[in-house]
Amino acid sequence: MISDKEIEGWNGNVILDGGTATGKTHIIIHKIATISMMEGKKILFVCNRDALKNQTTDEVEETFAFNVDVTTYQYIEQSIRNNIMTSNVFTTDYDWICLDEFHHVTEIYNRYTDLSFDWIYNHQSKKIYMSATATGIFNQFIEEGHVAEDNYYHIPKSYSYVDKFYLYNNKQDAKEIIQDKLHNTEDKIIFFSGSMDYALEIYNEFKKEALFFCSKHTKNTEAKKLYQEIGNPIHNKTFESRLLKGMGYKKFMMNKLGIGYGQVLNYESVKQEQKELNLVEYLEANLDRKFYKDEQKELKEIFKKEGLKSRTVGINTLNGNLQDRKLPYIIIPKRTNKIRWWEIENNFNWN
Incomplete structure (x- = not known):
């Protein structure tokens, strides 16, 4: 528990490293916002998608935290790209900028x-940086002094609600697991897929008991039609179906538990989760993702388990030229003045 006195003593950037429902947003809206309001100061709260922005805005209004402005990373990015930075987000002198789901800056869909x-x-x-899955960049902030070590708060994560893991070898195994849970239990299922085609295949097989959910920006014609017919099942709270198919596949891959990036789901008895992903699909799903220091080690371990050397997907380059062409994706080292990372990109020379 972080006390009001401790919060009042913060004189620099802060990291809140904790999972969903660990109180990060509550601290901002119910504590920091109150302290800043008493001092006549304002707060900017940044979300990673509209659904979470709407939920946070509702909470801000319910608690009368009128000194809190809520926006999204995408709004900031679009404004900078269009060179239109005249809104309050860019002109207000904020005391704090609170960054929910900060792993967005490493994500693959933007x-x-x-x-x-x-x-x-x-x-x-x-700044207050918040995430459960940005340990790599958080450690980098500590190393370079952007955040003082005393201001790095590790909020314990609990996955006690996960009863069991299922490992399977092929698509038919996954279908049999779903079939068993639907017919022999009262559990509800959220299924995340690394392939839109396979997502649609599963949905069509179980459509009588399933809802389909994907990004509204999907390019897949069948998926787009389903989205237009069904809408957003989370927003509409239509949870009567036993199987909720999460098909915004690139958007979900970095969420370790597959529970929608911190948004509160009014969905009871969600106990089962399936993931279908091979190596190439993993690279595809993480296309354009930024891999920082810790994530690079994780990536190398994945290659090692597949019997591959890290250079197999082009980590080693010479003047930008690939040293090998074994897979349709490569990893390119990149950097700014402050940060270094790897990105997975298409290998257009692959054949």
Whole structure:
């Protein structure tokens, strides 16, 4: 528990490293917002998608935290790209910028996260970085002195609600697991897929007991049609179906538990989760993701388990030329003045 006195003593950037429902947002809206309001100061709360922005805005209004503005990383990125930075987000002198789901800056579904990262990193306001899956970049912040070690709060994570893991070898095994849970238990299922085609295949097989959910920006014609027919099942709270198919596949891959990036799901008895992903699909799903120091070790371990050397997917390059062409994706080392990372990109020379 972080006391009001401790919060009042914060004089620099802060990290809150904790999972969903560990109280990170509560601290901002119910404690820091109150302290800042008493001092006549404002807070900017940044979310990684509209659903979470709407939920946070509702909580801000319910608690009368009128000194809190809520926006998204994407809004910041789009404004910078269009060179239109005249809104309150860019002109207000904020006391704190609170960054929910900060792992967004490493994510794969938006190619412009470096814009929001640079703007946030260099902003004169104090920052509160929040995430359960950004340990790599958090450690980098500590190493370079961007955040003092005493201001790094590790909030214990509990996955006690996960009863069991299922490992399977092929797609038919996954279907049999789903079939068994639907017919022999009262459990509800959330299924995340690394392939849109396979997601649709599973949905069509179980459509009588399933809902389909994907990004509204999907390019897949069948998926787009289903989204238009069903809408957003989370937003509409239509949870009567036993199987909720999460098909916004690139958006979900970095969420270790597959529970929608910190958004509160009013969905009871969600106990089962399936993931279908081979090595190439993993690389595809993480296309354009930024891998920082700790994540690079994780990536190398994945290659090692597959009997591959890290150079197999092009980590080693010579003047930008690939040293090998064994897979359709390569890893390119990149950097800014402050941060170094790897990115998975298409290997257009692959054949």
